[in-house]
Amino acid sequence: MEQLKTIGRELAMGSQGGFGQSKEFLDLVKSIGEARSKAEEDRIVLNEIETLKRRIVEPNIPKRKMKEYIIRLLYVEMLGHDASFGYIHAVKMTHDDNLLLKRTGYLAVTLFLNDDHDLIILIVNTIQKDLKSDNYLVVCAALNAVCKLINDETIPAVLPQVVELLAHPKEAVRKKAVMALHRFYLKSPSSVSHIVSNFRKKVCDNDPGVMGATLCPLFDLITVDANTYKDLVISFVSILKQVVERRLPKAYEYHNMPAPFIQIKLLKILALLGNGDKQASEHMYTVVGDIFKKCDLSSNIGNAVLYECICCVSSIYPNLKLLEAAADIIARFLKSDSHNLKYMGIDALGQLISRPEIAEQHQLAVIDCLEDPDDTLKRKTFELLYKMTKSSNVEVIVDRMIDYMISISDNHYKTEIASRCVELAEQFAPGNQWFIQTMNKVFEHAGDLVNSKVAHNLMRLTAEGIGEDDDSADSQLRSSAVCNQKDTLDSLFTCF
Incomplete structure (x- = not known):
């Protein structure tokens, strides 16, 4: 509490000119905001860069001034210009004992530098020292830098200290320590393979924030090897049940939903653990059913x-x-009526495409989405219809696909639709007459965009017949083909 009061006093000094920004900086922000063109903005920023280059190397600069210069450097980079001449001063500021200055320095280096920058080596010792600080806010600042800047080579230098911080009395530190270890895992899995068991322990942490942070590395681990974590199914289900029953503090609610982001991550994890596993899945049925009942639509x-x-x-x-x-x-x-919800519905139905009875139940609603003015939704619908097609619905779906193809002007996409229509017609055609009619429609509206092999196959089918000893059937097929071609030509000449 005393540390928070200290920060409050320091921030309050900003309005009194103590650690606040100068009128010069405020005028800079104002002038950039009022710039009428990108060229004018660039001119203002370039002038600022020249000013900072001169001032930042002056001797005996007061700390409050250097802090302002660092913030101005951040502003310069935020607007797309290079401020690398001042990076070293941000690194030096991380060494300061003043909490506000140290946090400003850490903020700047995490935004200025990447994990392979040459200056990283200069802050590793500072990070190691700050990770041992009695001030948990300093520890948090150092952990923020660890999450952004530590690379494969420097992981061993800080790993033992980060692991120790998993037992820190402050939940904010434990949470950031988990996030740092997750970063290490993503950068170099082999370097942290021996401490993976710590994630198992932290998923049972008393603080929901720490538990929620632990779900992220566990999700990555389970994605790679679900079988190793099957024993955690009951724990995950228990946590999800507590969330759904609103046992977590109200601070974790979002739009009156209990910890929705934790729910989503847990559902992703359970999906992996329950895949093809009846015993594991049976533990999940009740809590997933409760979510369906209680969720706010x-x-x-x-x-x-x-x-x-x-x-x-x-x-x-x-x-x-x-x-x-x-x-x-x-x-x-x-x-x-929402395009976004329709898109979600199409995508969700795609997840259940292996259940034909569910797909058929919504077939007409899906087809209607091809009439929606939203192009992204129509493309998603087209992909789903392609997956849903079978012998019993090929006529309806392909006809609507052709109508959709006619309505678009993008030749690249039209080529793809024509190709899919041909593929479905060849695979599921209920009869040769329908196949010929469909191919003629495709040629009429896609023309040269259709693969030449398709035309060759159609002509061969017409010439050779259906391959049976039934001359009348072959004659009927050829007659139908001629009639369809005549109708197509008539419609083309009518257009001219």
């Missing part, structure tokens, strides 16, 4: 959680009640 975040529920249900061992609940939510998405 009127909010975006509620719909996001429901979407993740559908993805989870599609991945774990099938359960009829959950599949029905998922189908009901998909129907609501598809009937919505």
Whole structure:
């Protein structure tokens, strides 16, 4: 509490000219905001760069002034200009004992530098020292830098201290320590393979923030090897149940949804652990069903959680009640006036494409999405219809695909649609007459965009017949082909 009061006093000094920004800096911000063109803005920033280059090397600069110069350097880089001449001064500021200056220095270096920058070596010792500080705010600042700047070569230098901080009394430090270890895992999995067990322990941390942060590295680990973490299924289900039942502090609610981002991450993890595993999935059914019942469909975040529920249900061992609940939510998405919800419905239905009874149930609603003015939604719908097509619905779907193809002007995309229509017609055509009619439509509206082999195959089918000893059937086929071609030519000449 005393440390927070100190920061408060220092920040308050800003309004009194202590650690605040000068009128010169405020005028700079104002002039850039009022710039009428990019050229004018660049001229102002370039003048500022020249000013900073002169002033930052002056002797005996007061600390409050150097802090302002560092902030002005951040502003310069934020606007797309190079401020590398001042990086070393940001590094030096991380060494300062004053908390506000130190945090400013750490903020600057994490924004200025990347993990392979030559100056990184100059702050490793400072980070090591600050990780041992009695001031938890200093430790947090150092951990922020660890998450951004530590590379493969410097991981061993700080790893033992970061692991020790997992037991720190302050939850903010424990959370950042977990995040730092996750960063190490992403950068160099082999360097932290011996401390992976710590993630298992921290998922049971008393603080929901620490637990939530631990879900991220565990998700990555489970993605690589789910079998090793099957024993955690009951723990994950228990945590998710506590979240759904609103046992977490109210601070974790978002738009009246209990810890939705933790719910989403847990559902992703359960989807991996329950995939093809009936025993593991059975532990999940009740809590996933509760989410379907309790989720608020009127909010975006509620719909996001429901979407993740559908993805989870599609991945774990099938359960009829959950599949029905998922189908009901998909129907609501598809009937919505919102393009975003329709898109979610299309994508969610794509997750359940292996369940033909659910796909058929929503076929007409999906086809109607091809009439939507949103191009992204139409493309997503087209991809789903392609996956849904079979012998019983090929006529309806391909006809609508051709209508969709006619409505677009992008030749590259039109070529793709024509190719898919031909592929589906060849694979699922209910009869040769329909196949010929469909091919003629494709040629009429896609023309040279269609592969020449398709025309060759169509002519060969017409010439050779259906390959049976039935001359009348072959004659009927050829007659139908001629009639269709005549109709196509008539329509083309009518256009001229």
